[in-house]
Amino acid sequence: MASGRPNIWPTMTAIVAAAFLFIALPDSARSWAPSFLRSPTFHLGLDLAGGTQLDFRISEEEMQQQVDSIQKEIDGLTARGVAGDSIILLQNQLRSIETQRTSIVEAIRTVLERRINSLGVSEATITPSYIGNEKHLLVECPGIIETQKCIDTVGKTIQLEFKEEQTEPTPEYEKEIRARVQSVRTRLKEPGESLAKVGEDIGADLGVSYTTEARYFRDQLPKGLEGIWNRGPRDGILPFDATVKANATDSAGQPTTTDVPGVFLVEVLRARTATGRLVNEAPKAFDILQADDSTLSHTSHIEKKLDAGVPAPIVQAIKSMQPGALKPVTLEKGAAILFLRKFVPGQTQMRASHILVAYKGASSAGEEVTRTKEEALAVALDLRRQLASGTKFETLARSHSDGPSGKEGGSLGTFGLGTMVPAFEQAALQLKTGEVSAPVETQFGYHLIRMDAPPAPTGDIASYELLTIRGADAGSRAVEIIGRLQRGAVEAREDQIVLRTLFFSLLPTGWKDTQLDGTHFRSASVTMDPTTNIPIVQIAFDDEGAKLFEQLTKNNIGKRLAIFVGGQLISAPTVQQAIVGGTAVITGSQTFEEANALATDLNTGAIPAPIYLTGQRTVEATLGAEALAMSLKAGLVGMVVLMLFMLVVYRLLGVIANIALLFYVLIFIALLKLPLFLFSHTYIVLTLAGVAGMILSIGMAIDANVLIFERIKEEVRKGKILKTASETGFNKAWSSIRDGNISTLITCAVLFVIGTSIVRGFAITLATGIFISMFTAIIVTRWMIRKVADMPIAEKMGLFVSGAKARQNP
Template sequence: MESNRRMIWPALTGVVALVLLFIALPDGWKLWAPTFLRAPSFHFGLDLIGGTQLDFRISEQEMNDQVARLNAEIEQLQEQGAGSDKISILENQLYSTQQQQASVVESIRTVLERRINALGVSEAVITPSYIGDERHLLVECPGVVDTQECIATVGKTIQLEFKEEFTEPTEEFEKGVRDRVDTSLRRITVSGASLDLVGEDLGSTLGVFYADSQWFFKKDLPKGLEDMWSLPVGKVVKREGSITVPEQDEQGQVTDKEIPGIFLAEAISPRTQTGRVVIEAPTAFALLAKQQNLTYTPNVNTPLDAKIDPGIVGALQTMSPGDLKTISLGEGSAALLFLRQRTPGQEQMAASHILISFKGAAAMSESITRTKEEALALAQNIKQQLDEGADFATLAKQYSDDSSGKSGGDLGTFARGAMVAPFEQTAFALSQGDISEPIETQFGYHIIRADRAASLSFDVASYDDLRFSGSDAKIQADAAQAELQAGKVMEYEDAVPVRSIFFSLLPTGWKDTTLTGKHFRSAGVTLDPTTSMPTVQIAFDDEGAKLFQELTKNNVGKRIAIFVGGDLVSAPTVQQEIAGGTAIITGSANFEEAQRLAQDLNTGAIPAPIYLAGQHTIEATLGSEALRTSLKAALIGIFLLMIYMVVLYRFLGLLANVALSMYALLFTVILKLPLFLFSSQHIVLTLAGMAGIILSIGMAVDANVLIFERIKEELRKGKLVTTAVEVGFKRAWPSIRDGNASTLLTCAILFIIGTSIVRGFSVTLGMGVLMSMFTAITVTRWLIRKTAHLSFAKNTRLLIGVKTVPPPAL
């Protein structure tokens, strides 16, 4: 048992060493490995790989002007005795602007990172810089030598934009689609281009879908392509049609949405009889019923009432949509069920009401002029008449301000959640025939009559029922379920391969609005008083409030997209028209997410444009030459150092080389992995960093040299090898500690006060010092201790190159 425990740490160390060794291998040697082992790689700077460096100056004059303007507006409103709401909005914007001014560099840096990532440059480095009172951002894009593309993408002004969904087709949009179709068809019929060539050219275009080869059974051909069944092979045709795509609603239900469009299509080869796996349960049920003479019944929105077999009801109530289940239905009968959808029963009731509205109530008619007090008095009078036996329907037709008054106030049947809370609470508490006292809601005063008391409705389900009969009915049902789940239900018939390009006539995307960042005041994080979840509150100026109200009025139930610097940061759904110039954005999962959204919005409204102050391009050939030279110097340095250590310190020099190899391995792994494993950022290697690495290689054996010299001294005094090793380490430690501490202190000073180039040198040198201490003190010490107990260690000349002085005779 004890021996097993002793083996745990060596075994674990071996596994870790193998993983580290694998990570350190060149990328080309591990193409077959899992992603998490292939992903770590070196990240090179401009001077080693080439690329573009851009110097952007951040203009703060506009922000200073805005602060001065806001202060002037606040003073003017205070002098005029304006309301506190208007002053509060301006004060919030002033505070937000001042906060943005303090963090403007970091905010703009975040936007620039998004833009650079859009270029496909994931290793870019953005460094803040200060020239006098000016704030600059140095953007380094390794591998990007197209300077103009980099400037156009990264250097454009950061703007806050509000856009609305562009989903309704217009004549202009449809004409553009049809022109594109005709142009593509002319390329084929006139210029001789093939359909697949045109499809590949248009495949990435928004609203265009290219399918190189799809097999269709006759019944599955898309709408508009039915004649592909009989057309000659290779004939390209233009057809109006549509495709269906799955769409998920707000309740999470997935339905098929039909998208109209235009096809360019051709049959690739003649029809061929083929088989396909039937994975849709309803289709499989129908096919099995036909093949095995079974009974198949599809049920759509069927109430699970007393008419349905109790066994089926019980089974469906335990199933989730998409489940298959077999059940026995008495002797000689069984069923295989597939549940499409089930809606649990709800508490429902039927009621009528009389609504007495008043001026200022929600959804009131312009003809209503009565006050709230007059409305209450009238409602109480009507209730008194009802108590005295008046007919409810007659009074509803005479007095009710709701459209239901024409039908005697009848509201029909409704479930919980359909009415506003005060109405619902009162209505569902009534017994059949009861009439409530006047109840106030935002619409006015209601007098409610329960036409049918609240009761729980039956579940409603859509399901498929495949029946089996016979003494082995349950066995047959289980076999059919297993066959379907294993993908063994096959359908054989002719199919035709079709190549097609589909041009959608339904627009997708966003369109500009007149509401922009210049109308934006500020964004801040607040807590929802009901749910205590973080929300983002945004505010607009007077003109922006009007534009925002009009925008929300026209987009109720739709989304409004918010872009910052051309990037989509949020697309909330409009619940209702919003007036007053303030709005709440919900949906943030936590405070950090809400804070990030507010910061993005404020960043987009920052009146701090960026200007290109300078640019520098390094060709890739120069960078690769610098990298090759640096690696060559590092390898030569390591090789010469290893030879020196073996010549001078013999076997212990060889052990020092093992520790040096471990040092190189650890250094390679750390350079490939994210920074200290606590950040997604990597160490970017530059020429200065390579210089730090090369220097640290020379210093990596300093500690070993000190230790070995102390051991030599102890051996010359005639001490045993084991004793000399322990004393040598002990005596060498103060010198090692002080020397490395001074180097680390120097690295820290260089990092704090130096530029980015000097920082790269200090980081790699400091890491090298720390790792050399680890390998020298830990790895070398462990190796020497193990060696000291071996028999050949008595030969100190072979061990360390010194002849042991025999102890004096007594």
Template sequence: MAMKRSRTWPILTVIIAVLVIVIALPQNKRTFVPSFLQSAKLHYGLDLVGGTQLDFRISEREMREQVESLKQQIEDLERQDAAPDRIAGLRAQMLAIEDQQRGIVEAIRTVLERRINALGVSEAVITPSYIGNEKHLLVECPGVVDTQECINTVGKTIKLEFKEEYTEASEEYDAEVRESAAKAIGRIQAGETLAVVGEDLSDELGMGFENEREYFYDELHTGLEKLWKMDTTTGVQKIEGSLSVPERNSEGQISFREVPGIFLAEVIKPREKKARVIISPPLALEHLADTEEGATYQMNENVTLAEDNSIQNTLLEMNIGDIEPVSVNDSESQILFLESRTEGNEVMEASHILIAFEGALSADESVTRTAGEALALAKELKIRIDGGESFADLAKEYSDGPSSVEGGSLGEFGRGTMVPDFEAVSFKLAEGEVSDPTETQFGYHLILSDRAPDKKPDLVTYDALTITGERSFERADTLAEAVEGHKIQREEDAITLRMLFFSLLPTGWKDTTLDGKHFRSATVTLDPTTNLPVVQITFDAEGGELFYELTKKNVGKRIAIFVGGDLVSAPTVQTEIPGGIAVITGSQNFEEAKNLAVDLNTGAIPAPIYLAGQHTVEATLGAQALKTSMKAALIGIAILMLFMILIYRLMGLLADLALCVYAIIFLAFLKVPLFLFSGQFIVLTLAGMAGIILSIGMAVDANILIFERVKEELRKGKLFQTAVDTGFQKAWPSIRDGNVSTFITCVVLFSVGTSIVRGFAATLGMGVLISMFSAIIVTRWLFGRIANSPLSHNMKLFGVKVAKEEVVENV
């Protein structure tokens, strides 16, 4: 058995050493090993590779309101001597909410981790922090520099809500809105900021919140003009006004509607000069006329495009909204903006004689002739006209049309003006030609072409900026690009406001008691009727009852389903729906339905979160920090190794070898998951690099304690192996106590510190453990190899001076 054990441990040690060395190798040097070993890599933090850092504030307003509501209900029931089981049920609900509130940080942290994993970021760090009474989560996503994508994915509030139709304003609704505004003011007077209150209420229907926005005077909402002359000391103002809200009708046309409401607004920055981009091309051209040398502006309305020149030729080729530079001559150019174009229509002048008959459209009651009689009369008149009689005189005598008093003259008209049959004949006539009788719904017509058809030129309305002087076309081309790219700016006064709006006009939907807290799961299925993917939602027992009552009450009406504040479906209830299952329609494809189901299943959080701050570290800055850190570490290690060799000679060289082993083991541990099989990795940050460098020094510190003890024993003339055993034995208590105290400090720092401190504590703690292995086990094993060689008899190699007689005596 002893022989078997003596072979097992060396073999096991060799296998572990090979694995450690392979893992420590760069990824591109490990192509020959199995895939699970190839995937091992270093995981860098935000400060080393760049990325996005987001600070989310957790809002507990809804939970607090639920607790207060339940307390009030319990007090009311106790005063009424209600049944104990009803009171006990409410107490249980309140305790459940309070329990959820205590664990809300960890619950949301878990959800955010799942969302970050969807971005493919496995090195993310999520750290809870507390600012006064506020709870925050600091999210660091290394390698993610697209801040908006990170915010959209990580910070979305996937809130599931069911709402009833509500479109009519009432005194009750008005009172509710004013009460909500009064409560918000009360919270602000109690010490909360408008930013916090606004974020909390922003998801509510009929409310809008803008955290910080610049307004030029003409952009201010109605009622907010009074803030124009105020500054930051005036605090939050309650103002009644209105918002202008765009609406699209059934034909796709957009109009604006004024929505009355209550503003809670404050000045963040008082009026100051700001550069305002001029979006309107005419205004931009007009501004350039005032600022550019040799530039003049002119607006041209309903200009006929008839002349053959460079300007009109360019306008003919332009589409409405186009901006084009055009050269007039060597010293003059223009920038043209086409506002509108009226296509030239084909027109003519004509007269007619109308012979109506009984039953024809618009025929007078006095007309009694038949259609045959009318046709016969029209043919007779045509013969008389061909015989030389006056068309105008015959029109005055026989025509049943209103133009008879004018001799039948219809004046000028274009295509599309007359009825199709009349137009088809008249536009084929030569000037002075009279048509044969032509039937329309009005009767029979004889048509005289007073002027042959011809096409009118196009009419355009355009703006022109004329530029004169040298290189005029080059200047016009450059300025035209600036106008088209919205790069023209002018200085205007602007004020920065924070605003919360309470609409006094119902939004169309009303909250119900059924919401996301009753949600259990979401799955994607196919609608058997349309064969389109739908998301099927399952509720808990209480949610199933609420959904049944909600559908029963709203048969024939619509129920809206909101996800994350967006209306995703508003089906009409055909009948009450038992069973606790609802269906969300509207997904255009399976992928869209799947994403919605994933959002609901993995993203339904117990409380809203709001972005309180963001910070982006560019990858170039992170790379520079990593390069500097590596350089500092390598220089420090090189100096340390040289110091050990100079002072401790051969023992110093052995310590350096042990230090290399330490570095390889540490590198391998940084690449593998924590506890080997978990999904968590050590994320290397600048603070972590500092911990690694410090642990290297502490590893050598243990060697120094041992070496000094060994040298003491060698000076006493003891054999090398005896000196080594004694030195390790005497140095161990100091090494143990020093490293244990350091490790305890690391545990404390990791438990209570911020993300930076935790990174430092994690790497330092790991370094302490590995350094004890390298300094005790590895170094002692190397000393054992030296003890069995002639080198152990040469005291000079160990930096020890021993008296000659002592050496002879021991020999």
């Protein structure tokens, strides 16, 4: 049997090539594709996308003042002969500050990065810069045009804050929220204000939700908004107390929903209008289809016995289906679509009655039962004699049976085989209709059993919906209708209203400020738990902070205590008990790196190292677009000229080189759109310098082909065939290609290490281009030449090299 292995690599190569080609297409050409295929796109830098550039200086004066103050306090305690924990805490804090001073730039950069992310900027770059003894951070935010908003968010002082959880509604909190709503309503009355403008301003605040445009059918309106249904755009902005559904987690950790009360400010954008609504419920869809087509008929069958009155094809289909499924069925006259709700297979059932005589200690015997087992048997035998003398079974059951069925005259109703305990069932199956058994012992006591109806099989029972289709093409129409149902292509005409809403939650979901902050914080350090050997973060406060922390933990046992650095939540541990002494540990870190990052954040927030804006620059997006367009035009012209040069000089080899160059460009574009190493969250940010590096690399990409082709020409002119000449040419050119590219890569590495962000962008794109060019020259070009060398056209050496000699055997 022939192996399929030789086809694996060509197939995989074709798949990868198709993927790269698709990713390299413009975003507009991929609008129809799934989201994961549309997401790869260029990430433009400040000079191409426009945006804001901010230069922040890190002040270390306050940090030095704190060091001097702590050292003075240590010297004072030492002079007075004080020893112990007080001096140790101060020394630890001093060491922490000195450690933080060496990494203050990176620590503050991390905080600024969080702040920038909160603005929705994903391609921002933060570059450290040193001017003399000053430390600076250069922040570039592509796309941010509101410069003041960027400055206010990024440049505010970094502080360490401790906040307590606030989740229980209180009258004070509700009063505060309603006052805020009233303030917003007052603002909306001012000229130039609108719900859209206010919503954009405060919609991201905690407990506030702004929706630009929401479409509701009547049953989708939040509870309490029903009054808006008959309103229109002329009614203005209206307030409503209403309740929304929010995702939550129950006590077992399972996802659920909860009601969140709040206040809506609602503006009707479009009054209710008849609109198509997708129908996902088969019965409702059947009714709609029936109303639109006289050849369709919908019937509902609830708890239907599948007897001879039900067509055999329907019975067979039901038995092969799962509840909730749709299936076409061919009938004698036409066809049908079957939707199964429920199916209960038939079973063997019988009816019986019994009188139970229990005894003390029997299963399920009540406390009122005091007779012994022997006495219970005697009573059962006496009752059987009374039945034999003509006493009614029901009468004795009501007066003497200890079972719950005694009230019903002993009747157990209809039950299937296997329902009763084995001894009971075996005795019952041996009786004829109306016959009463001798006392039968089970764990419940002694039974006198009467057979009311012998075992008989029952038919299958099903609940289903049937859409019958008449006509010659009923079968094909059934399949087509099922396709419509599965695609959600069946619509009902219902009124829909379009609203703009601003919702204020009356259920607290945030954090409340406390008096404890970074001024009372000493230090945070990472240690190992001696019991579990898991890293923990140990924190310490000064005397005043210890008192505040003790009271704070005492008031919040079982609740979370949030730690904010620079306005960003970094940890929210749960308080297990009141903590005294001014020291505590934070658990939950799985690795030492995670614990160290938390300690660094805490120390960063506690150290007084404010940042000051020393420069700013705004680049309009239009200027960036013009620069990008000019760069692309230059690159395109350069590539066309280069391709023409290769065709003129190297003829058919030039065609191969140009194809490889196109491969190079497609791969380069795709890699610029994809994350680094494919699975990271870091992208290459394309700047104007990066575009320059890309254009330069296109020219350099052809260098390897030039070296290879010159070697091939030398071998062909010696009389060798193309196949031999190409292999020899590649081997001879490889050392030159390798050495030249290595030297360029070394230059790129030097530029990246010592250069600014602009130079780094140039170095990265140039280095990326070198690696791609080596792939296209050594792999792609060589593969194409080998394929051409095996074709008849390889005999015409004049198409490859001018002045070639007659070929000879190698």
